[in-house]
Amino acid sequence: MPAHLRRQRGMAIASLCAMTEQTRLDPAAANLWHPIAARDDIRPGVAEHSLLLDERISYGIDAAGTASVWRSAGASPLPCLERYGYLWTSLGDPPADIFAIPEYAEADRRRFNAASVGVHVSAPRAVENFLDMSHFPYVHTGILGDETHTEVKEYDVETSEARDEILATRCRFFQPRSSTAADHGMEVDYIYRVPHPYCAVLYKSSVVDAARQDVIGIFVQPMTQERIRAHMMICVLDDRSTDATIKQFQQVVFGQDKPILENQFPKRLPLDPKAESPVRADKVSIAYRRWLVRKGITYGVIPAAAA
Amino acid sequence: MWYPIAASDDLPFRHVYHAKLLDQELAVWRADDGFVNIWQNRCLHRGVRLSIGINDGQELKCQYHGWRYANRTAGCTYIPAHPDKAPARTITNRIFPCVERYGLIWSALETPVGEPAGGLALSEKPLVLRGITVRAPAAAVSAALQNLDAAATIFVQPVDSESCVIRGLVSPVADTTQRMEALRHYNDLLAALRDSVEQAAA
Numbered sequence: 001m002p003a004h005l006r007r008q009r010g011m012a013i014a015s016l017c018a019m020t021e022q023t024r025l026d027p028a029a030a031n032l033w034h035p036i037a038a039r040d041d042i043r044p045g046v047a048e049h050s051l052l053l054d055e056r057i058s059y060g061i062d063a064a065g066t067a068s069v070w071r072s073a074g075a076s077p078l079p080c081l082e083r084y085g086y087l088w089t090s091l092g093d094p095p096a097d098i099f100a101i102p103e104y105a106e107a108d109r110r111r112f113n114a115a116s117v118g119v120h121v122s123a124p125r126a127v128e129n130f131l132d133m134s135h136f137p138y139v140h141t142g143i144l145g146d147e148t149h150t151e152v153k154e155y156d157v158e159t160s161e162a163r164d165e166i167l168a169t170r171c172r173f174f175q176p177r178s179s180t181a182a183d184h185g186m187e188v189d190y191i192y193r194v195p196h197p198y199c200a201v202l203y204k205s206s207v208v209d210a211a212r213q214d215v216i217g218i219f220v221q222p223m224t225q226e227r228i229r230a231h232m233m234i235c236v237l238d239d240r241s242t243d244a245t246i247k248q249f250q251q252v253v254f255g256q257d258k259p260i261l262e263n264q265f266p267k268r269l270p271l272d273p274k275a276e277s278p279v280r281a282d283k284v285s286i287a288y289r290r291w292l293v294r295k296g297i298t299y300g301v302i303p304a305a306a307a
Numbered sequence: 308m309w310y311p312i313a314a315s316d317d318l319p320f321r322h323v324y325h326a327k328l329l330d331q332e333l334a335v336w337r338a339d340d341g342f343v344n345i346w347q348n349r350c351l352h353r354g355v356r357l358s359i360g361i362n363d364g365q366e367l368k369c370q371y372h373g374w375r376y377a378n379r380t381a382g383c384t385y386i387p388a389h390p391d392k393a394p395a396r397t398i399t400n401r402i403f404p405c406v407e408r409y410g411l412i413w414s415a416l417e418t419p420v421g422e423p424a425g426g427l428a429l430s431e432k433p434l435v436l437r438g439i440t441v442r443a444p445a446a447a448v449s450a451a452l453q454n455l456d457a458a459a460t461i462f463v464q465p466v467d468s469e470s471c472v473i474r475g476l477v478s479p480v481a482d483t484t485q486r487m488e489a490l491r492h493y494n495d496l497l498a499a500l501r502d503s504v505e506q507a508a509a
Contacts (some may be wrong), residue, residue: 025425128353134388138373150373150387260371263334265349277398281388299505 021062029053029299030092032196033079035219035231036069037087038113041071050242051223053091053299066101084218084233087112089176091296099165099195103215104235112243113252114232116221123198126230126270127286128160129199129257130218133173134281139256142176146185147175152281159287166194168284179214180249194288196223197297199233216250225300226267245283256266272304308425309404311462311474314435318412323367325358330467332356333403338378339364345414346433347401348379350374357400359502372460376400392490409464409476410435429460429476432484436475438464443508445471451504459493473497485495 036059047060048070056072069078069089081088083098104111120125129135132154136145156170171190178188191203191213198220203213217233232250242248247275270276271293278286292301293306312326313335324335325348332348334357348356350369357376361368366384373387374394383398406413410433413423438457441448445465452461452473464472469499475493478482480486 132374136385147373147387151390152388252459260355261361263359263370264354265356266354270354276353277395279352279386279389 007238016277026053026297026299027092027198028296029222031090031094032082032099032198033088033090033094033200034090035086035088035221038231039067039082039087039118040084040113041116042067042087046262050221050229051227051248052089053222054224055091057089058178059087059089061145081204084217084219084235085111086231086233099199101201101202101235102266102306108237109215109235110232110238110241110246111235112247114234114247115228115254116231116253117251117258118223119228119230119258119261120226120267121228122268123225123262124222124288124292124297124300125261125264125267126218126220126228127194127198128269128285129261130202131168131194131284132282133171133190136173139260140253142286143174143253144175144178146176152282154279159288159291164195166192166284166287168192168287179207179236179238180246181236181238189204192284192289194284197292197295198300205270206237208239212237214238224301247273266302268300269303272302275302309386309406309413309415309421311423311472312345312414312464313412314438314474315407315410315412316435320506321362321364323358323362325356325391325392326412326414327466328403329465330430331416332358332405333414334358334367335412335454336344336362336367339421340378342379343405343407343412344378344381345403345412346376347403347407349402351383351398352386385443404444409433411474411476422461425458429478432479433476434479435461436477436497437502438492439473439494439501440466440470441473441504442470443504444468448473448500448504448509451500455496455500457493473501 034052041236042048043059044061047058049058052242058072060066061070067080067082069080078089079094080303084104135152137147153172154170158167169191172187176185189205193201201217203215206212206214213237219231234246256304271289310328312328313324317324318337325489326333326335334346334348337343348358350357352374353371355369355371357367359370361401365378374383375385377384382401383394387393403414404418408423409429445463448471449463459475459477461475464474480489
């Protein structure tokens with residue numbers, strides 16, 4: 001066997017040994033529910049394999065339509081939950097349910113997984129990118145922003161202890177083409193929610209119904225500390241576009257974020273407030289980093305003390 | 308000690324070159340006034356590599372949020388999310404020493420004493436060989452170069468603990484055919500050396 005392959009295999013074995021160690025080191029992350037696949041992407045009767053918190057996991061749907069998840073090594077069963085079109089599992093002791101998205105139950109919405117995309121970055125970096133408006137003019141030029149409208153106006157951020165989530169409200173941004181249903185530029189209102197250390201949900205003005213909002217979620221599956229799959233949940237009002245058009249729109253947008261994320265260093269999110277240089281527009285990112293510190297999340301971050 | 312980290316030819320008009328020296332990633336760019344900037348390869352805001360940024364001739368603009376950094380000082384001049392507010396003076400990127408000489412860009416992690424190439428008597432406009440990356444530590448490559456029978460002056464750029472770049476200079480050759488022959492000759496010689504060093508290190 002060539003040396004570089006031997007080295008790779010050695011590394012794979014080393015990381016297998018480190019994985020249970022990792023979940024012991026971060027019980028806060030191990031005890032969460034984590035998304036692992038869109039149900040629609042699973043072929044019935046076929047065992048699929050993936051990685052969660054450095055641990056090899058397998059999952060499948062049987063002939064009766066029942067989903068299950070298990071550890072690939074030893075085949076011991078893992079908890080399994082189906083929410084918002086995805087299979088969720090946990091390596092520890094998860095809560096009874098995951099965060100609520102009441103809008104998902106509304107029958108007139110288009111609901112599906114836009115894509116599950118592998119990205120070479122940590123989960124918190126991907127979440128932070130999803131919460132960020134100031135990159136729209138530069139990364140999503142002509143779609144979610146343009147270089148003549150770069151200002152991030154004052155918005156509000158609240159970290160709710162009772163609901164255990166971060167809420168950013170009164171977010172406004174000019175968007176040339178805010179969704180597949182939009183045919184002109186407009187100032188779009190956003191609300192961002194972070195109800196889970198590795199998941200975020202946004203609510204943005206619907207072009208179709210002024211009283212309602214499109215809902216888009218990013219559910220991040222931390223495969224390793226620095227590799228993820230980002231699952232993108234669509235829950236929007238659009239009676240004109242095909243599924244393929246809506247999916248393509250999201251894939252174009254995320255395809256613009258991916259190379260930025262993969263060129264971010266360090267790949268893990270630094271929690272030391274002095275490690276990077278936030279400005280007022282980054283209020284929600286500052287709140288998110290503080291929240292991760294309070295929760296004791298260490299997976300995918302550089303803890304403040306060690307930074 | 309000065310190390311070559313790029314060839315002058317690696318910096319065409321308004322390009323940003325991605326280099327690495329002793330494990331430190333560098334964004335290298337020439338402004339329109341000719342000044343070569345060597346900076347830490349990270350935007351101070353959210354850590355995106357500046358080597359994927361845009362060189363507009365006067366400033367380097369980060370791809371993520373459009374933050375701009377000035378030629379020479381590396382100070383942040385503009386934060387588009389807050390267009391009416393001047394960036395804090397403290398937002399200044401880390402600069403590394405730079406000298407352009409013998410057709411190469413030279414740098415170091417700390418300010419070095421003396422001259423690049425240790426004051427060797429070299430032609431100021433030599434023929435610059437193409438940089439050859441070797442997947443082996445710089446020390447192993449330097450050792451192998453001791454036995455090389457060649458009229459070239461050769462430097463080794465330590466990239467990280469596992470790799471380095473061989474950068475060679477030879478006397479200028481006016482005739483195009485002879486120049487091509489010389490380049491081919493050294494390319495074969497150094498590529499063979501690379502292969503043997505990599506095999507020994509594997």
